[in-house]
Amino acid sequence: MEEVDVEPTTTLIPGIDYTQKHMGFVWGPGDILVYETKYKPTGAASALQGCPFVHLVRKDEDIYSPVLRKLFNESHHIFVGLQKINEDVPSKNKKAQFASISKNYRSVIRACMEELQQIAVSTRDTTLATKHGNQVSVLLAVELIWNLCEVLFIEAAPAGALLLHLLDWVRLHKADVDERARDVLQSESPTEHPAYWDMAISYVLQGRMDEARQVLAKQASVQPAARSMFKLLDSLLMKMPVYSPGGTQTLTEFDVKWRHWHEECNRCLQDSSFTSNRHLEAICKILVGDEDTLLEHKELLGTWYHFLVTRLLFSHPTVKPTELHYYAQSSLDMFLDSHGVPEPLDSILLAAFEFDIHQVIKDCSIALNNWWFVAHLTDLLDHCKLLQSHNLHFGSNLREFLLLEYASGLFTHHSLWQLAVDYFDHCPEFGRVYLELQIERVPLDTEHKALKVLRICEQRQMAEQVRSICKIMAKKALRNNRLGSALSWSIRAKDAAFATLISERFLQDYCTHGTFSDLDLIDNLGPAMLLSDRLTFLGALPWANQRVVWGQYREFHKLYGENRFSEAATLLLSLMTAKIAPQSFWMTLLTDALPLLEQRQVIFSADQTYELMHCLEELIAGKTPPNPDHPVQDEDIEATKIELLRLALSRNLALAIVKEGTVDV
Amino acid sequence: MECINAKFVSQKVSKTRWRPVPTGSLHPPDVFATGSWDNEDNKVSLWSIGEHGVSHMEDEFEGDPQLLCEYKHNGDVLDLHFLDQERIVTASSTGAVTIFRHHPNSQTLSVAQAWDKAHRFPCDNAPCTGLVCNSPEIVTVGEDGRVILFRADHKVPLRTIDNADSSTIHAVTFLRTTEVLTVNSIGQLKLWDFRQQGSDPSQILSLTGERVPLHCVDRHPNQQHIVATGGQDGMLCMWDVRQGSMPLSLMEAHSAEMWEVHFHPTNTDHLFTCSEDGSLLHWESSTNSSMPSFLQGGRNTSVMSRSAVHPAGGNQSLMSAWLGGDSSKGHLETTHMLPSQTLSVNSLDVIGQCLAGNEIGSLADVPV
Incomplete structure (x- = not known):
């Protein structure tokens, strides 16, 4: 047996004393049924009272959240769209398509996040608010990971452009900078605001030089004495070279330019140009990529990956994808110092920086309580041909395994089951078998629902399931003495044996009552129907016979009547x-x-x-x-x-x- | 096509209906009701679009439906109609028929009247599959093959036809004040006259030899003898109940069950259908001349023409364009109204100049 990656958590089931009793359980696709067993240790004569309850243990609650239903529904739509992307499309265009699909997935996550956030804020129920708050933080993490995977694996930007993408990534997930800036700028005198310098430095840390300059200009105007100093910094900020991937500039040219600028910054620092203002000096130190200064602003950076990106921006702007993991690991170590312990999210991000896709998926599967994220991400990455055939000890490949798990979970939901069908359709190896087993177990309360299920089966030529569903409906109709409906269902199922049974009930009814019930139906069977039945059921003569009896017997009554x-x-x-x-x-x-x-x-x-x-x-x-x-x-x-x-x-x-x-x- | 308002509601919508506009009102309808199905808790909900008093400048989601009120519904909502401005009637999978009242002042819904187990089997619940209102009368049909005539405010049904059908009746519509038309799961249309006693229909129409279940029926708003039906094979059938027992025209419309068909109430050259295959179709035919003409415009258009039975006699000039679905001269223009969908469009409604189908398609919880 393989070792477990993390210690499993213990869930106590209220009402069962695990020190005294034994438990039995049955796995379901999403849930587990747990019950107390009758097992008694030998010699223990005490008549223990049996527990009459069966407990349903559910791992995933998200699927039952009304807000998150949007996530499942919308992502289903995107998923189906992704499967339709034509194989013939040139791979260059494909990359753009995959990137846009990835963005679609993320925008759905964001939309759900915002809605949950609103509910969490507006609700008065504290437990509910906490629950929603937790869901928001999970989604936030999910989106963060997805976005990084998009940058690293799907966009797969080369050196130069890579950093620009990472900067966008950090800016998107550190949105409180803008909020704080708004607070400061809307106050009466922004330059006096206690958070003024934090704001300015945050802008610099995110490489948003234009905004930083605007903010600094305000300070410059109230400190005429330090004007030249401000002007110098302003020019440094302005001159900072930014690589433009689409432009004519080559990476080498950019590198040379950037080194010149870097040296200029260094010179300014050595000149002690900024010594009279510690804030400006700090900014300049940041510009030269001074790690100690960066770490002094831990609070503003917030996370080690922000530190990583800022560090790269000011010391290695032309970082190559292959070098990332080295910087990532060292940034994490430096940032956490010795007191911090990396959380699951940290190790997932680190694995992404190491381009270890399988590790990312594995860690996410362990950390998250449902399969939504890993299933969709893996599917997308598989479409991008990024997953080598990974040998599993069970089932088919990783993509299919995860999709099947996710879809099985959906199928247990009383109203999301329809979505699962499309997921099964796109699992070439076991999807069909899963669907066959699941679809028969959909509870059929109304004919309306039965028709929907039947349509799914008929579209997929699942004759066995069609027969079984029709039989269920026919049985139900028969129990309620609805012979007409029962016969209709067995005709739809082409179920000769059952139709024979119903025919006999019709005849019995006639024998007892002397009249035919449901004449409208029998008359509507029609000669064409008989013919086609015979064609369909050459091997099922007894039934065809029965039908002939009816037809002819009806005919006899007609003739007699005439x-x-x-x-x-x-x-x-x-x-x-x-x-x-x-x-x-x-x-x-x-x-x-x-x-x-x-x-x-x-x-x-x-x-x-x-x-x-x-x-x-x-x-x-x-x-x-x-x-x-x-x-x-x-x-x-x-x-x-x-x-x-x-x-x-x-x-x-x-x-x-x-x-x-x-x-x- | 240009402006589809989509609203996501976290439930599977089974039915959607505009609230009728008061007679004489020129405003398009702005309130609609939805019923859900296949949820753990089903609901009847009332929505409003674009309050006229609210300034439109601020509101960037103009026309975004806002929930007015909702009420728990026992069982799936299998059909839903407005009885009048304030009352909604629902058909439930439990067999119950319920009248809800909307209180505009407090924006709440309450149960005004309920007939539990109006439709029933000896052993199980018999779902009530369809209903139609002609205030104050309500006619319901069900899987138990019963046709029941209720009158709002009367506790006891006015009339029950017990063995109206040996199979499930899927839908019902009024032809005249005393006559209703039902469609069943073995492809028959049955005409019932409540003035006649007994449990026999006054007329049975069917497609000979075929037993394709019919799921929906709608009557032409002006010509009461013209009826459109849609069935399991997605075929649109036009019938003239005065003439023969055969459909007048058959048109291939959808690739799966057609769940609803509606004539435009005033612009009767227009017809709308929706289906399990996820499409919502807009049909146009023209009556300016005796010969239906092509109508230009619209993307995703395709010309439908399929064999049909010639109307046997009858005054041609009085014939609606719908009946001329003859391959030589009858051409209908159809337009897909929703972007491609994989999941079923369960319901649509059309009143005045607005087509609710737009919203409804996407209003549904990825329309199901």
């Missing part, structure tokens, strides 16, 4: 002699023949009457001895019927012989 007696009589007889109708139904058919036998004119010929008699005797001969459980009354009725039939048959035979023997003159 007073076309002789045709009706022939049809009725053929139902029995051709053995189309089941024997159990013969008594009904024979009883139906009674009125025909009692007609004034002779309808059944002598031969036909013989055949009817034969049928009757065959039926009686085949009868089992009287059942003692059967009510005597029923037996009596049966006997009377047979007697009546025999009488009618013999009378008819006599008339027929006379008629057939008479020569018409």
Whole structure:
């Protein structure tokens, strides 16, 4: 067995005393069922009271948050769009497309974050506010990681441009600089504000030179004596070279320019040009990349990765992607000093700087409580062809494994299950199997929902599941005595056996009530339907037969109703002699023949009457001895019927012989 | 197409309806109701777009629907209609029919009246699948094959047809004040006249040989004999209930179940359909001449023409353009109204000049 990466956390389940009792559990796709078992250690005779509860232990609560539903829904849309990106698109354009998709994902995260933030602020319920606050911080971290992965892996910017991207990244996630600046600038006298210098330095730390100059100009105007000093710094800030990736300048040219500027800054510092103002001196020290000065402003930097980016900006602006990890590690060590312990987020970011994608995904999987983030990120990176085939001990590749886990979680949700279908569709190896197993377990309360589930199955040619869903619906309809609906469902499922069962119920109903229920349905089955059924079910003759019986039996009633007696009589007889109708139904058919036998004119010929008699005797001969459980009354009725039939048959035979023997003159 | 207002609501929307505008009002409708399905707790919600008093300069999300009020609904909302300005009737998957009242002063909803288990099976709940209102009368249909006529403020149903159908009835619409038309899951249209006793329909129409379930039905606003239906195969059918039992025209519309079809109430050359395949279609036909003409414009357009049955006789000039869906001369222009979607558009509604379908499609929780 592999070692665990982190110690698993212990969850205590209220009501179960784990020191005394034993627990059993069952894994679900998202949840775990936990129950107390009856296990008793040998010799322990104490009759412990069993706990009647089954506990549902849920790892992921986010899926039930109404705000986060937006995240799941919107990202589903982006995911589906990503899968459709054509293979033929030249790889250069593809990179831009992937980057824009990555931005879409991030903007959804941001939107959810803002909404949660608003709710957290406006709610009075403190526990709820904390909960939302926690979700916001998780999303914040998620977005931070995603953005860094986007910069490093998807944009994969070369030296020069890389730093610009990292600067953007830091600026985006250290937005409090702007908030503070607004406070300061809106105050009565900004230059006197206690946070004035913090603001100015923060701008410099983020490489926002234009804003820094504007802010400093205010101070310069109130300190005319130090004017030249301010002017000098202003020119330094202004002259700081910035690499422009699209421009004509090569990286070497930029490097030379930057070194010149750097030296100039150094000179100013050695000249002691700024010694009279400690703030300006600090800014200049920052410009030359003095690490001690940077670390003095830990509070303003906030995080080690801000420190890293600022440090790179002022000492290694042409850093190559491959060198990043060295600076990252040292920045982390310097920033945390010796008292800090790196948090999960730190190690994830560090792994990203080391370009260890698998480590990033692994650490995120451990740190986050749901699969949303890793599944979508891995999928995107896989599309960018950044994941080498990573051997798992189970399942298929990493992308598919994570997508399956995520989608299975979605499927357990009472209303997000539809989203999961598209995820399964894009898992080539096991997606189908997962979907097959899950879709059968969707609770079907209404036909409306059943139709939606069926549509999903039919679109994917999942015949087995279609049959099972239709059968569930047919069973339900049958239980409620809705024979019409039941038959419709079994026809949709092309379920011959079940349709036969329902047909028999129809016939039984007729036998007991004497009328057909649901005539509208039977009539609507139509001849075309019969034909197509036969085509579909060459192997399912009994059912086709049943349908013929119906059709023909209905036909018989129609003919009888229209007073076309002789045709009706022939049809009725053929139902029995051709053995189309089941024997159990013969008594009904024979009883139906009674009125025909009692007609004034002779309808059944002598031969036909013989055949009817034969049928009757065959039926009686085949009868089992009287059942003692059967009510005597029923037996009596049966006997009377047979007697009546025999009488009618013999009378008819006599008339027929006379008629057939008479020569018409 | 240019201005689609999308609003994300954290629930699966099953039905959406504009509140009817008071007669004589020239304002487009600005309040609509939605019903949800397949959530742990379902709701009926009332939304408002663009309060007229609010200055539009400040509000950057002009027309963004704002939630007015909502009320918990037992079971899925399978259908929903406004009875009048203040009352909403819902059909529930529990078989209940409920009237909600909206109190505009306090912006709250309350249950005004409820018929629990109006539709029922011996063992289970029988979902009430559809309803139609003609104030004060309400007709509901359900999976139990019943057609029930209610009158608001009356406790007992006025009329119940118990064995109206042996299969599920999916939708119902009024033809005249005493006549309703139902569509069922074996492809039949049945005409019911409440003046007649007994449980037999006065007329049955169906597509011979096919048993494609029909999911929705709407009557032409002016010509009461013209009816549009949509079914499981996404086909749009036009029927003339006076003539024969066959549809007059068949048009391929969607690739999956058509959930709703609506004529534009005043501009009757326009028709709207939505479907499980995630599309919302706008159909246009022209009646200026006896021959329907092409209408230009609109992206994503495609000309639909499909075989149809000629109307047997009848006055051609009175015929609506919808019935001329004949391949030789009948051309309809259809326009996709929503950007491509993968999930179902469950409901649409259209009143006046506004098309609610726009919002609704995206109002839905990724429309489902």
